[in-house]
């Protein structure tokens with residue numbers, strides 16, 4: 001069956017089912033030819049459940065036809081034997097630079113968002129990105145960044161875009177509680193971030209030990225007042241008197257229940273291990289009782305962070321073999337107590353090994369845990385392999401080789417679920433994460449028999465294999481397995497409070 005939609009109606013934002021065109025309206029052109037036809041691929045759309053061979057017609061950056069019979073287009077891509085999926089949406093991508101975008105596109109990603117740590121000031125971040133990019137981009141308002149502004153002077157480590165910071169502020173502000181005036185100022189700064197286009201609020205609580213329980217509750221109230229979601233790297237479990245991995249989950253779930261905020265807990269894998277089953281049961285239980293809470297994970301047993309950050313405050317004095325679980329990103333070397341100290345003074349990225357692969361695979365196999373990379377920037381050279389291989393690794397290793405989850409479930413975790421998570425604040429996400437008539441032509445076309453990650457801890461700068469074509473708004477950013485240079489179809493995605501007075 002051919003589903004035909006007059007493109008003029010689509011362009012006007014009207015539904016094709018809303019009736020006959022107005023008599024005075026220009027006649028729609030005959031939809032017989034398309035800018036692009038993706039012919040005969042296995043089209044998978046997690047929302048409708050479609051999983052069948054179809055021909056996809058693309059016009060003006062959108063999918064306008066999904067047909068059982070062949071179509072003709074200006075350009076035709078043969079997709080027999082390939083999967084035609086919605087472009088992958090990464091809610092947790094710290095690599096917000098042209099180099100990182102290359103790795104992301106080669107891993108099938110068409111939208112990469114910095115929602116965990118976020119950006120501050122938000123308008124400056126979007127301005128610096130320049131309005132165009134290989135893939136779509138966006139950021140939340142950074143609680144950490146706004147907190148430094150409200151409480152102290154900012155003297156922070158930053159990436160090439162000057163936005164990513166986990167380090168000390170130079171005057172102890174990270175470790176100090178805010179007073180009432182500072183809390184009020186902080187709330188105002190976060191609200192201004194929403195008006196500058198932020199996609200909700202981002203919290204790196206493990207990096208701001210001074211933020212009190214009251215401060216977090218207050219910030220959730222501010223977000224809830226604007227129907228803005230919050231993305232949270234949980235407080236370190238050591239911050240709770242009785243410790244244990246569950247207390248930080250309990251704090252944010254209680255705050256979400258009390259305020260009604262939409263809560264997204266980042267990297268369940270690195271935060272909950274080894275209590276992943278209990279933590280996820282708590283999230284599911286809260287959701288069943290009406291709390292809007294979701295979570296995500298990346299498919300690796302090692303995490304990564306900046307060695308100078310408060311995350312490593314508790315490391316001094318550990319047994320010397322403990323330092324061997326740390327790998328210095330720049331050289332690949334394992335650390336000793338001595339090199340730990342010198343690198344901590346110097347600052348930089350470190351990988352932390354040691355989580356269980358059995359638990360990792362269990363988490364990856366859960367259909368309601370969103371796939372998100374937590375990729376760190378490649379703009380400074382080497383990085384954690386997750387920024388290059390997360391999506392191909394799930395599809396190649398965990399779906400094909402391990403059978404840990406179905407292809408449909410895996411694709412839902414990397415397309416529909418992340419789109420739905422932020423549709424409330426970014427309404428245009430309703431056109432992403434799907435392959436449907438009217439959806440954006442952000443498409444990832446891959447070989448399910450060949451797709452695999454190639455980035456490793458020792459050689460992270462390796463593109464994934466098996467991603468054949470990647471389209472952003474109907475434009476190839478990857479074609480025949482290779483990056484297309486000189487194209488920037490990616491656009492900024494902003495929250496709906498943008499420019500509100």
Ligand SMILES: [Zn+2]
Nearest residue numbers: 116233266267
């Ligand atoms: Zn994190």
